[in-house]
Amino acid sequence: MSESPRPQIAIVGSGPSGSYVAGALRRRLPLAEIVIFDRLCTPFGLVRYGVAPDHQHTKTITRQFERMYLEGGVRFAGNIEIGQDVTLDQLRSAFHVVVLATGLDADRPLSIPGADLPGVLRAGPLTRAFNSHPDEPAALPEFGDHAVVIGAGNVAIDIARLLLKTSADFHGSDVDDAMLDGYLRNPVRSIDVVSRSPLVDAKADAAMLRELGTIGGVNFSASSDHESGDDASPEARRRIAAVDELIARPKDDDARVDVHFSFGATPVSINGDDRVRSVTFRDSHGRSFEIIASSVISAIGFVPRADALGTGLSFETATGRLAEGLYGTGWFHRGAVGAIPENRADALRVVDELVADLGERSLPLRAGYSALPADVRENAVDYSDWLRLDTVERTGVSESRIRKKIRDRATITSLVRASSSHDLESSINTEECS
Numbered sequence: 001m002s003e004s005p006r007p008q009i010a011i012v013g014s015g016p017s018g019s020y021v022a023g024a025l026r027r028r029l030p031l032a033e034i035v036i037f038d039r040l041c042t043p044f045g046l047v048r049y050g051v052a053p054d055h056q057h058t059k060t061i062t063r064q065f066e067r068m069y070l071e072g073g074v075r076f077a078g079n080i081e082i083g084q085d086v087t088l089d090q091l092r093s094a095f096h097v098v099v100l101a102t103g104l105d106a107d108r109p110l111s112i113p114g115a116d117l118p119g120v121l122r123a124g125p126l127t128r129a130f131n132s133h134p135d136e137p138a139a140l141p142e143f144g145d146h147a148v149v150i151g152a153g154n155v156a157i158d159i160a161r162l163l164l165k166t167s168a169d170f171h172g173s174d175v176d177d178a179m180l181d182g183y184l185r186n187p188v189r190s191i192d193v194v195s196r197s198p199l200v201d202a203k204a205d206a207a208m209l210r211e212l213g214t215i216g217g218v219n220f221s222a223s224s225d226h227e228s229g230d231d232a233s234p235e236a237r238r239r240i241a242a243v244d245e246l247i248a249r250p251k252d253d254d255a256r257v258d259v260h261f262s263f264g265a266t267p268v269s270i271n272g273d274d275r276v277r278s279v280t281f282r283d284s285h286g287r288s289f290e291i292i293a294s295s296v297i298s299a300i301g302f303v304p305r306a307d308a309l310g311t312g313l314s315f316e317t318a319t320g321r322l323a324e325g326l327y328g329t330g331w332f333h334r335g336a337v338g339a340i341p342e343n344r345a346d347a348l349r350v351v352d353e354l355v356a357d358l359g360e361r362s363l364p365l366r367a368g369y370s371a372l373p374a375d376v377r378e379n380a381v382d383y384s385d386w387l388r389l390d391t392v393e394r395t396g397v398s399e400s401r402i403r404k405k406i407r408d409r410a411t412i413t414s415l416v417r418a419s420s421s422h423d424l425e426s427s428i429n430t431e432e433c434s
């Protein structure tokens with residue numbers, strides 16, 4: 001009897017979810033060929049491009065993923081977009097199993113009048129810009145003096161914190177100094193953080209709120225009627241205590257920025273003619289109030305881009321199995337909920353299901369990665385290419401920064417192709433000129 005062929009497994013997306021799936025599969029199916037595809041040249045998804053540049057401790061999870069690549073058995077194939085460079089059907093014919101771990105990158109739309117006025121910004125592009133994402137411009141948009149952040153989840157608090165900090169506060173980060181200096185020439189004077197949920201139900205972690213209090217030169221206030229939280233969960237009580245601590249701090253007469261929290265306020269309209277001028281909200285008693293705004297940042301969650309992979313399949317299933325040999329995991333499958341560790345539990349569930357399914361299938365011969373078109377494979381960025389880029393990004397940075405990310409995609413691709421130190425140098429010079 002002939003032996004079953006080696007399982008060929010493609011994972012689309014190199015963020016935490018795809019990485020956890022690959023790590024678990026490598027242990028469960030040591031003979032499988034496992035390839036992680038990413039549309040970007042760099043691995044790690046939102047760990048590199050979402051987690052804030054001043055939260056480097058969170059980004060250290062990449063060391064665990066790095067070990068997986070270095071130990072062998074998992075190939076990184078960056079610079080390949082599924083749905084664009086290779087169709088999902090092509091991928092499914094080349095591999096026995098495809099796991100979609102593409103995350104979510106579209107902002108939930110703010111569906112109120114005025115939401116398309118200039119000066120209304122979205123959390124996704126902003127947090128990506130702060131992280132030097134290749135698809136975002138090198139300069140931050142103009143915020144003016146009065147920013148209004150709509151939403152009070154961790155991403156909203158990330159944005160408020162990043163806008164509050166001085167250059168020195170970014171010590172040990174990998175923030176882009178040219179971008180930061182541009183912003184700090186005209187930083188915001190006030191930030192209103194407005195949440196539709198009451199504080200007891202707001203999404204932000206207490207630790208994230210408390211961290212705001214470590215930034216100097218900021219005065220905090222809050223709408224006075226936020227709840228005492230006597231019947232609230234322990235986390236909600238911590239959140240309420242964190243806001244109470246912020247507003248109880250002695251006021252600084254020379255504060256650079258005032259931050260005001262409003263909870264239980266629903267946005268009704270964004271007002272202005274050629275640009276945002278104010279936002280109208282309705283409070284929990286049905287009363288309207290207006291906040292002056294020179295910019296509005298909508299941070300109300302993320303949704304899938306409509307059928308980004310062009311499959312026509314609905315991915316709303318209870319389990320990770322979407323069709324035979326096709327699975328979904330992580331934010332792509334669950335929605336934009338949960339921090340990095342929650343993707344691990346999800347990944348392990350999908351791997352259990354996938355391994356059980358594989359055991360019941362008789363596998364036809366599949367060529368895996370080598371079946372993909374030659375030009376696609378030639379353009380791919382592998383893990384050793386990424387390591388070269390990683391070294392360049394960490395070399396020669398100022399004492400107060402741990403990395404200078406290269407943003408420009410053409411520079412990244414020429415860098416990873418550069419075979420000599422002379423090539424590397426000229427690639428870096430191109431980036432500096434662009």
Ligand SMILES: Cc1cc2nc3c(=O)[nH]c(=O)nc-3n(C[C@H](O)[C@H](O)[C@H](O)COP(=O)(O)OP(=O)(O)OC[C@H]3O[C@@H](n4cnc5c(N)ncnc54)[C@H](O)[C@@H]3O)c2cc1C
Nearest residue numbers: 013015016017038039045046050082102103330331339340
């Ligand atoms: C602004 C922000 C800050 C956050 N901060 C924290 C934090 O401090 N701590 C924490 O624990 N969690 C944080 N999170 C949550 C955390 O980032 C997510 O839980 C996690 O990244 C989800 O992992 P994922 O792999 O499902 O998706 P992602 O990390 O988004 O990875 C998806 C990957 O798929 C790739 N991809 C997409 N489409 C394609 C395609 N068609 N072909 C090939 N590749 C594709 C993308 O390029 C990306 O690399 C934050 C999230 C955001 C948005």
